[in-house]
Amino acid sequence: MLSRTAESLYWLSRYIERAECLARILDATTRLVALPQAYGGQTNEWQSAVATAGCVQSFQNKYGKEADERSVVEYLAFAPDNPSSIRNCLETARQNARAVRTALTGETWDAINTSWNELQKMKPGMSREEISGFLDFVKDTSLAFDGSSFRSMLRNDAYWFVRLGILIERADATARILDVKYHVLLPDQEHVGGPLDYFQWASILRSVSARTSYHWVYREGVKPWLVADLLILNRQMPRSLASCYENLSRYLDDLAQFYGRQGNSQRLARAMLTKLSNATMEDIFQTGLHEFITSFIAENNRLGGAITEQYLA
Numbered sequence: 001m002l003s004r005t006a007e008s009l010y011w012l013s014r015y016i017e018r019a020e021c022l023a024r025i026l027d028a029t030t031r032l033v034a035l036p037q038a039y040g041g042q043t044n045e046w047q048s049a050v051a052t053a054g055c056v057q058s059f060q061n062k063y064g065k066e067a068d069e070r071s072v073v074e075y076l077a078f079a080p081d082n083p084s085s086i087r088n089c090l091e092t093a094r095q096n097a098r099a100v101r102t103a104l105t106g107e108t109w110d111a112i113n114t115s116w117n118e119l120q121k122m123k124p125g126m127s128r129e130e131i132s133g134f135l136d137f138v139k140d141t142s143l144a145f146d147g148s149s150f151r152s153m154l155r156n157d158a159y160w161f162v163r164l165g166i167l168i169e170r171a172d173a174t175a176r177i178l179d180v181k182y183h184v185l186l187p188d189q190e191h192v193g194g195p196l197d198y199f200q201w202a203s204i205l206r207s208v209s210a211r212t213s214y215h216w217v218y219r220e221g222v223k224p225w226l227v228a229d230l231l232i233l234n235r236q237m238p239r240s241l242a243s244c245y246e247n248l249s250r251y252l253d254d255l256a257q258f259y260g261r262q263g264n265s266q267r268l269a270r271a272m273l274t275k276l277s278n279a280t281m282e283d284i285f286q287t288g289l290h291e292f293i294t295s296f297i298a299e300n301n302r303l304g305g306a307i308t309e310q311y312l313a
Contacts, residue, residue, distance in 0.1 A: 005100050006161045007312040012096035013145075013165030016112070019089035020142035021173035022076050023135040025052050028207035030128065030135075032200065033069070046072045052180040055084060073131060078124045086138055090119055105152040111144035157258055160251045161311070167251075168304050171244035172297060174231055177204055179293040201227050208239045228289065229281045241296060245273040248303070255311070265306040272299055 029049040046067040050059045053076055062081065063071050079085045094116045101109060115137075122134055146166070153159040181204055201222045205211040210230060217234065218226050235242045249269040256262040284292045 001103075001157050001161075003312050005103055006157070007308075008096040008100040009103060009158055009161040010165040010307070010312060012093050012100070012112075013149075013162045014169045015089040015093040015096070016142050016145050017166045017169040018084060018173070019086045019093070019138055021169070022053060022084070022086050022089070023138035023142075024207045024209070025049050025177070026073060026076060027132070027135045027139075028203040029072075030069075030132065031206065032203050048180050049076065052176050053084065054176060055082065058082065073126075074124050077131075077134070087119065090116060090138075090141070100158075103158045105148065107148040107152045108145065111141070111148045115141040115144070155254075157255060160255050160258075163251050164248065164307060167244045167248045168300065168307070170239055171241055171248075171300050174208060174239050174241060174244070175293045175297050175300070177207060178228060178231055179290060179297075204231075210237060210239065213237055225281055225285065228284070232284065233276060233279060233281065242273075242276045245269060245276055249273045252307075263306070263310040265303060265310050268299070268303045268306050272296075272303070 026049060029045045032045045044067060046069055047056075049072055050056050050067050055075075059067065059072075059075055062075065062079075065071070075082050075085065077086045080088065082088065094112050097104060097109060097112045118137065122137075126134060149159065149162055153162070181200065201224055202211065205214050205222070205227060208231065213236075214222065214227065214230055217230060217236065220226075230237050230240065232241050234240050235246055237243055249266075252266045252269050256266050
């Protein structure tokens with residue numbers, strides 16, 4: 001496969017996954033701000049949404065004010081000058097899909113192209129109810145792409161590059177959501193385990209479609225250390241860091257066998273998988289969740305760079 005074809009497939013899936021993650025962040029934030037103040041707390045959840053998306057500086061440069069619902073929804077969903085807005089993510093994904101149209105199945109292309117055509121009818125300035133429908137549309141687009149690629153693509157290098165893009169982006173989003181929870185959402189005066197803490201952790205579970213999974217696995221009330229365990233170490237959870245790296249390592253090994261050689265990306269993925277396999281939540285909390293996640297995000301970015309250097313350059 002040509003490196004430019006692999007690059008388009010990889011970034012196609014990364015941008016689709018990024019759009020879904022942004023939609024889930026906005027959905028969780030909307031639910032939090034709708035809570036009574038006694039449960040919603042005194043923090044600015046809209047600012048937390050910007051922080052989770054990793055665009056605090058660019059948001060401040062554009063608006064120069066405290067984050068609010070109108071500005072955050074506009075910037076993260078529709079802003080043409082935000083490269084990672086949902087609209088730009090879906091547009092860039094479609095451009096990449098067009099570039100590799102023959103490497104995709106008809107069903108996979110239709111999932112992207114049909115969604116893009118529907119997106120043209122949606123404009124900024126929506127009501128809260130319309131925004132909710134828009135976010136559901138984005139999540140459905142990602143599910144349609146993911147499902148069609150899983151059900152219709154050959155298990156070859158094209159499919160593996162698609163999966164790599166999804167998993168790298170998903171691991172990054174899960175880590176950032178967890179990090180922001182500890183450093184932006186929870187006010188200093190709140191105690192872990194209080195009512196505010198409960199609703200914020202529940203919103204985190206909802207933002208990664210894990211609320212039902214949490215209760216199936218742990219069968220008890222929402223507790224911060226168990227939520228962190230589910231989203232970091234539990235391989236049953238598709239969005240957990242451990243699950244992402246189990247599959248990243250697998251697909252990179254498939255590529256290595258397919259092309260007959262291994263490289264730095266395989267070594268980095270295995271090293272992180274080993275680290276997650278040997279970790280315990282006690283050790284993670286003892287050394288600091290923020291420090292662990294900061295290190296993970298840096299290593300995840302390093303793996304993305306290694307994949308680019310090894311296969312996409």
